Amino acid sequence: MSDTTLANFQEFDTLLRQRREELQAKIDPQTHRSASAGESVATPPEAVDDEAANAGVQNDTDLAQLELELAELVDIDAALGRIKAGTYGICTACDEAIPPARLRAMPSAHFCIGCQSKSEQRQGFPHNTSL
Ligand SMILES: [Zn+2]
Structure with a gap:
């Protein structure tokens, strides 16, 4: 049995699902928190300045x-989709x-190492995301 082909995606399917649950547990409270912070701006403007700067x-x-x-x-959802499609593990x-x-x-990697480093050189820092 060779370790260069992925005969069985189950291992990665499990890893991806675990990772997705971890991320969702982290993200959910954050999105809730920023939503409620936006609603509770009842403080007079002059009192807000300092706090707003810190916040x-x-x-x-x-x-x-x-982000x-x-x-x-x-990426994880895309990887799970590739597992279903049978193309997981291919750059x-x-x-x-x-x-x-x-x-x-x-487990969510969709580039081989060569293409990953090329893409990172092209992108630089990932702060130009347009949401
Ligand atoms: Zn590649």
């Missing part, structure tokens, strides 16, 4: 983290098989 820094960090987590969730850019070791480290 702004906090929110930027949270938001960046939230990464949401992006990973999208979506060059159609080469992604090494199982890489998939175990990052």
Whole structure:
């Protein structure tokens, strides 16, 4: 039995579902919190300034983290879709098989290592996401 082909996706299906649950548990409270924070702005404007400045820094960090987590969730759903379609473990850019070791480290990977590093060089920091 060779370890270069993925005869059985079950292992990765399980990993992806576990990871998705972890992410959803993290994301849900955050989306709830920002929604309720938006509703409760009943403080007079002059009193808000200092707090808003502090909260702004906090929110930027949270938001960046939230964006990464949401992006990973999208990747995970796409990976689960590829498991169903039978194309999981194949690089979506060059159609080469992604090494199982890489998939175990990052089950939502859709690029082989070569294409991943090319795409990271192209993108730079992932702060240009348009939501
Ligand atoms: Zn590739």
